[in-house]
């Protein structure tokens with residue numbers, strides 16, 4: 026079956042066997058037809074990237090989703106190394122670097138901290154969207170469209186039923202991206218994509 030948009034999920038969790046939330050989100054995402062799920066730590070445990078293969082993969086997709094747990098207000102290390110090596114000058118950016126032009130980027134992030142901590146009056150002082158500024162500007166430099174992140178806050182005390190609800194929501198967002206049912210203008214008005222989702226994704230949806 027052909028879908029309007031090709032979605033690539035670049036997944037990074039260095040200790041997946043200990044994961045509760047990313048494990049559940051990834052399980053749902055992997056089951057979606059027409060999606061490419063690429064587990065970076067599984068593919069490159071030594072960070073020895075096949076740069077051309079990674080670039081070919083990006084070129085073959087319209088929407089790139091980076092999924093990872095928040096580590097020190099940023100990504101796990103493999104995402105940084107991948108970015109440094111794969112997004113090359115003359116390919117991703119620079120006057121000749123147009124390979125990624127027009128593609129969409131979304132980050133799917135889980136945080137141990139609660140939502141109330143990611144606030145100007147909270148412990149972490151900034152929202153996840155604010156912490157993602159370097160990722161946003163990287164996308165913009167590469168002529169990509171940066172979407173607000175999908176964020177699951179408060180993973181530490183999360184009940185299995187709540188994890189399942191977030192995984193189901195993640196599935197809806199990825200399917201909406203695949204089916205081109207996401208209203209980008211509505212999405213750009215929110216801090217995270219999984220708030221007010223009914224106003225962002227259009228109805229629906231085949232099996």
Ligand SMILES: Cc1cc2nc3c(=O)[nH]c(=O)nc-3n(C[C@H](O)[C@H](O)[C@H](O)COP(=O)(O)O)c2cc1C
Pocket residue numbers: 038043044045046047048094095096097098099135136137138139180
């Ligand atoms: C090295 C490390 C750094 C972390 N840094 C943060 C952080 O900056 N902010 C935060 O809210 N949680 C932080 N956490 C908690 C993780 O984000 C949390 O355990 C994860 O999102 C849970 O997802 P999982 O069940 O898939 O592992 C950190 C965890 C580790 C191991």
